Amino acid sequence: MTDYPLISASLLGVARMTAMPTPPDPSLETIWNALAAMDPADGVLQALALTRALHRGGIKLQAAEESAPACIPESRELLSSGAVDSLMRLLKGEYSEILPEWLGLASSSGRVLPGRVLPEILTAATKDPKMRSIVRNLAGERGSWIARRHSKFSWLLEDVIVGDDLWYDGVSAERITRLRQTRASDPTRAMEAVASHWAGEDAPMREAILKVISENPLATDEAWLEQSALTDRRQEIRELAASCLTTLPDSTFRKRALDRVRSRVKIQRRLLKRVFVVEPPEKFDPSWTADGLKEKPPQGTGEKAWWLRQMIAMVALNEWPAILDCEHDDLFRFHADPDWRDPLVLGWIDAARRTPDRALPEQFVPFVAALDPWPAGASSKSSVISSILDALPATRRIGLLDDVVGKLPAPLAVELMVRCAATPEYGKGKHLLQIVDSTVTAIPAIITRAHARALALCIPQEGIQQRLETLAKLPELSPAAEEFATTLEFRRAMRNHFYQP
Amino acid sequence: MISVKSVGRPGTLLLDSVLTQTVLTTDQITAIAPDASSLKSGRDLGTPRKWESLGGDDEVLWGLATGSGKNPYQTRVRLADLASKCSCPSRKFPCKHAIGLMFVAANQPDALTQTERPAWVIEWIETHAARVEKAAARAEEKDSKPVDEKAAARRRAIRDNRVQEGLELLEKSILDLTREGFASRTARDAATWENLAKRMVDSQVPGLAGNLRYIADTVLRDPEVDQELPFEIGRLHLLLKVIQSAESHDESLKAEILLQLGGRSLAAADEGMEIVDDQWFIASRTVEERDRLITSSTWILGQVSRRWARLLRFAPAMQAITEPWPLGSNVRVAMKFQAGLHPLRATPASDGNVSISQIPAAHEDELEELLERFTLALTANPFLRNLPFFIPLHPAPDSKSLIDRAGMALPWRASDDQAFRVECICAGNLTPICGEWDGRSLRLLSILDGDAWIPLTSQQP
Numbered sequence: 001m002t003d004y005p006l007i008s009a010s011l012l013g014v015a016r017m018t019a020m021p022t023p024p025d026p027s028l029e030t031i032w033n034a035l036a037a038m039d040p041a042d043g044v045l046q047a048l049a050l051t052r053a054l055h056r057g058g059i060k061l062q063a064a065e066e067s068a069p070a071c072i073p074e075s076r077e078l079l080s081s082g083a084v085d086s087l088m089r090l091l092k093g094e095y096s097e098i099l100p101e102w103l104g105l106a107s108s109s110g111r112v113l114p115g116r117v118l119p120e121i122l123t124a125a126t127k128d129p130k131m132r133s134i135v136r137n138l139a140g141e142r143g144s145w146i147a148r149r150h151s152k153f154s155w156l157l158e159d160v161i162v163g164d165d166l167w168y169d170g171v172s173a174e175r176i177t178r179l180r181q182t183r184a185s186d187p188t189r190a191m192e193a194v195a196s197h198w199a200g201e202d203a204p205m206r207e208a209i210l211k212v213i214s215e216n217p218l219a220t221d222e223a224w225l226e227q228s229a230l231t232d233r234r235q236e237i238r239e240l241a242a243s244c245l246t247t248l249p250d251s252t253f254r255k256r257a258l259d260r261v262r263s264r265v266k267i268q269r270r271l272l273k274r275v276f277v278v279e280p281p282e283k284f285d286p287s288w289t290a291d292g293l294k295e296k297p298p299q300g301t302g303e304k305a306w307w308l309r310q311m312i313a314m315v316a317l318n319e320w321p322a323i324l325d326c327e328h329d330d331l332f333r334f335h336a337d338p339d340w341r342d343p344l345v346l347g348w349i350d351a352a353r354r355t356p357d358r359a360l361p362e363q364f365v366p367f368v369a370a371l372d373p374w375p376a377g378a379s380s381k382s383s384v385i386s387s388i389l390d391a392l393p394a395t396r397r398i399g400l401l402d403d404v405v406g407k408l409p410a411p412l413a414v415e416l417m418v419r420c421a422a423t424p425e426y427g428k429g430k431h432l433l434q435i436v437d438s439t440v441t442a443i444p445a446i447i448t449r450a451h452a453r454a455l456a457l458c459i460p461q462e463g464i465q466q467r468l469e470t471l472a473k474l475p476e477l478s479p480a481a482e483e484f485a486t487t488l489e490f491r492r493a494m495r496n497h498f499y500q501p
Numbered sequence: 502m503i504s505v506k507s508v509g510r511p512g513t514l515l516l517d518s519v520l521t522q523t524v525l526t527t528d529q530i531t532a533i534a535p536d537a538s539s540l541k542s543g544r545d546l547g548t549p550r551k552w553e554s555l556g557g558d559d560e561v562l563w564g565l566a567t568g569s570g571k572n573p574y575q576t577r578v579r580l581a582d583l584a585s586k587c588s589c590p591s592r593k594f595p596c597k598h599a600i601g602l603m604f605v606a607a608n609q610p611d612a613l614t615q616t617e618r619p620a621w622v623i624e625w626i627e628t629h630a631a632r633v634e635k636a637a638a639r640a641e642e643k644d645s646k647p648v649d650e651k652a653a654a655r656r657r658a659i660r661d662n663r664v665q666e667g668l669e670l671l672e673k674s675i676l677d678l679t680r681e682g683f684a685s686r687t688a689r690d691a692a693t694w695e696n697l698a699k700r701m702v703d704s705q706v707p708g709l710a711g712n713l714r715y716i717a718d719t720v721l722r723d724p725e726v727d728q729e730l731p732f733e734i735g736r737l738h739l740l741l742k743v744i745q746s747a748e749s750h751d752e753s754l755k756a757e758i759l760l761q762l763g764g765r766s767l768a769a770a771d772e773g774m775e776i777v778d779d780q781w782f783i784a785s786r787t788v789e790e791r792d793r794l795i796t797s798s799t800w801i802l803g804q805v806s807r808r809w810a811r812l813l814r815f816a817p818a819m820q821a822i823t824e825p826w827p828l829g830s831n832v833r834v835a836m837k838f839q840a841g842l843h844p845l846r847a848t849p850a851s852d853g854n855v856s857i858s859q860i861p862a863a864h865e866d867e868l869e870e871l872l873e874r875f876t877l878a879l880t881a882n883p884f885l886r887n888l889p890f891f892i893p894l895h896p897a898p899d900s901k902s903l904i905d906r907a908g909m910a911l912p913w914r915a916s917d918d919q920a921f922r923v924e925c926i927c928a929g930n931l932t933p934i935c936g937e938w939d940g941r942s943l944r945l946l947s948i949l950d951g952d953a954w955i956p957l958t959s960q961q962p
Contacts, residue, residue, distance in 0.1 A: 010731040013682025041679040046742070048735025053883050055732070056940025057876040061868055061909040067898045070929030078951040085527070094541070114951045115926035119918065142928045149898070149924075472550055482545075489548045493608065 006047055014040045024051055071145035079111045079138075082497035086490075087113075091120040095490050097421065097454045099124075103134045105498045112140035122146070122153050129155075147173070167193055176208050183212070187220045195224050203234055210240035217244040222251050230290065242292045243354055246316055256291060257314040258323065264308065265344070267324050267334060278340035280304035281311070301377065305343040312347025316358035328360060332367035342375045349378045356391035361400055364388065369404045382412060386419045398424040402432045414439055414447055418454040426462045433458065441471070445478035452480040456487035461495060464488050524855045525580065526827045530603045532788065532960050533583060533821035535593045539600060546601025549612040555605060556615025556622075562606050563615070563622045566598040575621050576602050579629070581852065583823040586625055594820065660705055664762070667704025671697060671713075672741050675734055683730050691717040708763025712737055714791070740884055756840035761884060775844060778835040779803035781810070781853075782861050783826045784891055784935040785946035790962035793818040800889040800935065800946070801832070802864055809864075809889050810836050810847035818962070828947065829954030831856050842882035860954050863933050864891035868905045871938055879940070887939040889946075893931035896924050903943050906931055914942040919957055926950045 005021030020036035020043060023029055031050065035043035079087075083106065090099045106113075113121065118139060125135040136143065136156050147156035154173030161181065166174040182190035194209055201209065210229060213221055221244065229241035230253070245253035264279045284295045284307055291314065297306030321328050336344055349368070352359035365385055374381055385404075389397045401420055405413045413435055424432060436455045439447055447455070459467055471477060471485045534540035546566065549555060553565040553573045560580060565573035566589070574589040576598040585599035595603075605612055618626070674697055678688050687693050694717035701710035716733055723729045740761055743750070747758050781801040788797045799812040816822045826832050834853030838844040865871055871890045879885050894903040900920040902910040915923065926932060926948055936945040945957045 007728055007731055010679065010734075011682055011684040011727060013680055013685065015680045016682070039676075041676045042738075045675065045679055045735050045738035048731050049739035049883070050735075052732035052735055053879055057879040059872065059911070059940060061872065061911060062902065064897055064902070064904040064908050064910040067904070067929065070895070081951075081953050084953075114953070115928060116922060116950045116953070116955055118925040119922050142925065145928050146925055150921075468550060485550065486545045486548075489550070 006044070006051060010044055010048060014044050017044070020044075020047075023047075024054070068148075072141050074112050074140045074142065076110060076112045076140060078114045079106060079109065080497055083109075083494075084114060084117050086494040086497055087117055088120065091117075091124055095453055095487055097450075097457055098487065098491060098494065099131075101423070101457060101491065102494060103131060103138070105495065106138055107134045109498050111138075112142070113138045115142055118142065118146060122156070126152060126155070132156075132158075172205055172208065175205070176212060179209065180212055180215075183216075183218070187218050191218075191220050191224055195228065198224075198228050203237075206232065206234070206237050207240065210237060210244070214240055214244050214247075217247045219248060219250065222248055222253075226251075226253065230292070238292055239354075242314070246314065246355060247358075253291060257311070258319065260288075260311045261315050262323055264311065265324070267326060274334055276334050276336035276340075276344060278308065278337055278344060280308040280340060280343070298377070305340070308340065309343040309347045309350065312344060313350030313354060315351060316355040317348060317351050317360045317364055318358045320360075328363050331360070332363055345371070346375050346378055349375075349384055352384060352388055353379060356388045359388045359391070361388050361392060361396075365400055366404050366407065369408050382415045382419065385416055389416075389420045394422045395425065398422055398429055398432070402429045405435055406431045410435070410439070410446075414451060414455070417458060418451050421454045421457040423457060423460050426460045429458070429460075433463070437467075440481050440484040441474065441477075443476060443478050445480035447480050449480055449483040452484040453487045456484050456491065459488060459491075461491075464492050468492075524825075524827055524830060524857060525583075525603060525607050527604065527607050528960070529583070529824060529827055530600060530607060533595060533823055534600055534961075535595070535819065535821060539593050539595075539597050542597035543600025544604060546597055547604025547608060548601075549605060549609060551601065552605070552612075554615055555602070555613045556618070557606060557610075557613040558616065558618070561618070561622060561626060562602050562613065563619065564598075564602045564605070564613075566601065568598075574598050575619075577622050577625050578602055578606075579626070582825065584629075663704045664706055667701050667706050667709070668741060668744060670700060670704075671709060672738075672745075675738055675741070678734070683734065684727070688730065689721060689726075691721055694721075706762045708761045709737075709740075711763065712740070712761075718791075736884065753840060753842055757842040757882065757884070760839060760841050760846065774837040774839060776835050776837050776850060777803060777806050777808055777810075777847075779806045779808070779833075781832045781834060781836065783828055783830050783832065784889065785958070786824065786828050786956060786960060787946060787958040788822065788960055788962055790818055795820070795822055795962045797822045797824060799824070799826070800937075801826075801836075802861075802889075802891060803836075804831070804861055807864065809845060810838065811845050811889075812847065812849070826853065826855055827857070828956055828960075829857075829860060831858055831861070843878045843885060845888075860933065860949055860952070863893050866892065866905075867907050868892065868894075868903075868909055868911050869907070872911075875938055875940065887937040887944075889935065889937055890943075891933065891935045894934045894943075895927040895929055895931050896920065900924060903934070911938070912942040914944060919945065922957070923948060 006024065009017050009021045017040055020032060020040070023032040028050070032047065035047050037043075038046070083102075087102055087106075090096055090102055121135055122139065122143070125131040132155055136159055139146070139156055143153075143156045144160055147153045151171050154171045157171075157173045158177045158180070160177060162170065162174050162177050164178065164182075167178040167182070170178065179190055179194065182193065198206070198209075206229075213225070217225075225241045225245050229237055230245070232238055232241070242253070245251045246257065248254060264281065266277045267274050268277045281304060284293075284303070288307075289295070293307065293310045293314070295303075295307075297303050315323070320326075320331055324331070326334075348364070352364060352368075365388055368381060368384055371381070378384070389401060392400065397420060401416060402424065405417065408416070417432060417435065436458050440452055440455060445452075468485060468488055471481060474481075477485070530543070531540060534543060545551075551567055553567055555564040557563065562578040562580065564576050566576050566587075568574045568589060572588075574587055576585070576587040576589075576596075578585040578595075578599050583595070583603070585595040585602075587596045587598045589596050589598055591597065678685070678693075681687060683689075694713045698710040698713035698717070701707070701713060716730070716737075720726060720729050720733045743754065744758050744762070747755055750758070781803055784800045784802050786797060786799045788795065790796075795816045795818060797812075797814045797816075799814075801810050801812065802808075803810070814822045814824070832853040832855050835850040836847040837850050838847045865874075871888070871892060875888050878888055892905060894905055896902075896913065897904055897910055900915065901913060903913045904910045913920075923934075923945060933949040934945055935947045936943050938944075947954060947956050947958075949955075
């Protein structure tokens with residue numbers, strides 16, 4: 001059926017029409033002839049009404065093209081509607097600080113997400129890689145099915161067992177998955193595959209490969225890391241390679257880094273105390289450039305101090321007790337030559353930022369917390385401490401934070417608690433909870449409402465009711481305390497959704 | 502204390518009274534919140550901690566909300582229509598305290614410990630009852646008053662004149678545009694159709710005004726406007742032709758004309774309504790605001806009669822429409838269908854008995870059945886725009902069409918967000934979906950996800 005002549009005539013205007021256009025179907029010939037006898041505008045309009053009805057009522061079904069197999073059924077139950085509704089509120093920005101707790105509860109429940117919430121949570125996890133491992137599990141079979149159709153969610157496929165062929169023609173996530181799996185079964189083969197493809201990889205893929213290697217660097221990786229990754233054009237790649245090589249116990253890179261500092265930083269006994277003796281390098285050795293050291297210092301920093309700082313930063317903090325033949329607990333108590341104290345401390349801070357998982361947290365965090373004045377040119381105190389705390393498991397992180405929080409000025413303590421917010425086990429985190437209680441009940445408020453929401457996450461489930469009762473008895477609550485209480489109520493209701501059907 | 506008969510899911514309060522059963526869900530409360538900040542504040546107040554006392558029975562909820570003032574605010578909510586009153590100074594309606602009280606009732610009904618109504622609640626309920634009684638008496642008095650036939654005839658004549666003038670103006674404008682061409686600047690200018698719509702409102706034919714606004718808002722933005730604009734004007738012209746010769750038509754066509762004209766004409770259409778008593782599934786709801794008027798459109802499907810009915814409710818902007826029947830619930834009620842060529846629009850004869858139970862089986866199995874039903878309906882009523890459907894479907898890989906169990910497909914028009922959400926829910930599997938078919942493309946309104954029946958369109962204006 002074609003109706004173009006009629007449509008064309010009506011678009012151009014009946015005033016330009018010399019004759020009634022042909023009917024869209026021969027069966028309409030008689031009606032068309034009757035319409036042609038009428039006023040042209042009237043006839044065309046009635047013909048259009050008739051054609052519209054034929055169009056609307058005459059559409060035919062199309063045989064669908066063969067589509068890919070449907071998602072296989074989930075073996076796990078779906079999360080309850082109440083839990084899903086809470087998640088939607090969190091993802092829309094209400095109490096977003098509570099999202100990690102929701103993810104933890106959902107993960108422990110062993111259930112999966114229903115489809116309606118996937119658009120929001122997959123988008124959130126695409127922006128925040130820290131969420132991905134839990135979301136990957138919660139998204140279940142449906143998540144993998146979606147990821148095969150939308151490359152932006154391909155990170156969902158990273159845990160799926162994939163075939164060898166996907167290293168050659170899979171999407172980036174599938175290639176990374178295949179690399180991770182091959183490294184577990186045959187590291188030499190995995191490294192050969194990486195080396196043979198390296199020249200053709202784009203920058204994001206190179207970084208992704210380095211991140212996989214940095215999870216567990218192996219001796220088989222060393223030669224390739226030294227020859228290819230450490231000489232890459234991009235600084236991020238070179239730094240990742242250096243970090244991997246630093247971790248390898250027998251790598252020549254690590255030996256070079258240790259050799260560079262061993263002769264320059266020593267402990268000597270002077271009078272009644274032991275002090276650091278620092279001998280900075282007199283000139284820059286061009287061979288250091290290959291290991292990532294830079295010759296030109298930033299403005300305001302002396303050359304020797306700059307070289308020394310970089311040398312120290314190349315050595316993970318947990319190497320120092322062996323280098324100096326001292327106890328872990330003594331390392332940060334020694335006095336240092338005032339002239340070279342700052343490069344030494346800055347080097348340590350940089351080392352802690354580079355390899356936070358090897359930063360002697362129980363010794364270095366209290367040292368950093370008490371460090372005053374804070375050296376110029378270093379990252380902020382809270383960011384240094386939080387990067388070390390973030391690398392720790394939650395229980396150890398909370399324990400350490402509880403140890404140091406009392407020694408910090410109140411604003412810094414609150415900032416750290418907000419940044420590293422997590423719930424201590426019931427009965428633990430005494431200092432931390434004391435600070436939370438005194439901070440939120442202060443009048444006038446000394447924290448923002450956003451901080452109050454984050455601090456509400458520090459309250460263990462068993463303590464929520466008691467705190468709500470305590471707050472209810474107070475004669476006056478600041479807006480921050482109101483927010484704290486409301487967040488606790490939200491947490492209580494949210495947790496109930498996971499314990500009630 | 503309120504007796505909770507059954508809780509379909511958390512956040513749902515189900516109450517039995519002598520005559521009716523009432524459901525209060527968090528979705529209903531969310532839908533009547535006047536704005537996002539009221540909803541947030543109302544949610545925050547949805548905790549017993551913020552209330553000095555809370556109580557309720559099967560008719561009304563009440564509470565004393567702790568506020569910044571010296572005395573607590575007296576808040577009450579009538580469950581039948583979620584009407585509320587509060588002594589707070591807020592101009593929003595319902596206020597955050599009323600929303601908070603409803604959230605407490607839906608989420609923590611055990612917290613409503615008072616069972617005896619305070620005097621200020623009794624007074625409110627009695628005042629309302631007295632007002633309803635007074636209104637009924639006034640209506641009765643009005644009905645029993647002798648009609649001034651002369652005045653009524655004069656009013657009718659003035660109105661008929663206005664309608665006739667409006668129809669003639671519209672007919673002339675359409676014919677002029679047809680001569681000029683639908684590709685002309687005048688025909689493609691939304692203002693042309695908006696102005697005509699305003700003239701139709703003045704002429705007391707709001708139904709025709711709606712048709713003209715549809716051209717301005719929808720047809721002119723259609724990617725196939727070159728075809729759709731001529732079609733839509735052709736349809737409108739046919740409607741005008743039929744209206745002009747109304748006297749010679751049968752009763753159902755006359756009723757259809759009244760429906761199409763809209764406005765006060767509907768009062769006359771109340772006569773001879775068909776009544777269908779059934780268990781109705783609340784299949785979809787869309788709430789939209791246009792020209793400061795909020796419209797809530799609900800499709801319901803009779804479980805025994807297999808009839809579809811459309812409920813329309815209206816409210817001025819800034820006021821919420823209270824929907825007593827939650828999406829996905831079942832309601833035992835008699836529906837009165839307005840007469841017409843293919844009756845779909847209906848109004849409930851009573852409050853109905855609501856239950857939250859399993860989602861019923863789909864209305865049809867395949868798209869072929871929908872097409873047959875649509876063709877028949879279009880044959881009966883050439884002015885029909887769309888028909889609802891409830892069929893298991895899944896999206897095609899390109900999200901441009903929906904496929905049924907026979908592997909047959911029809912075009913689907915959806916925003917990128919909706920297309921992705923539906924893809925996530927279906928994941929390639931046939932899934933019960935409710936929507937509308939307009940003869941060109943499917944438009945989705947609600948879908949089954951796990952055991953939840955969820956909306957795919959806006960539930961708030």
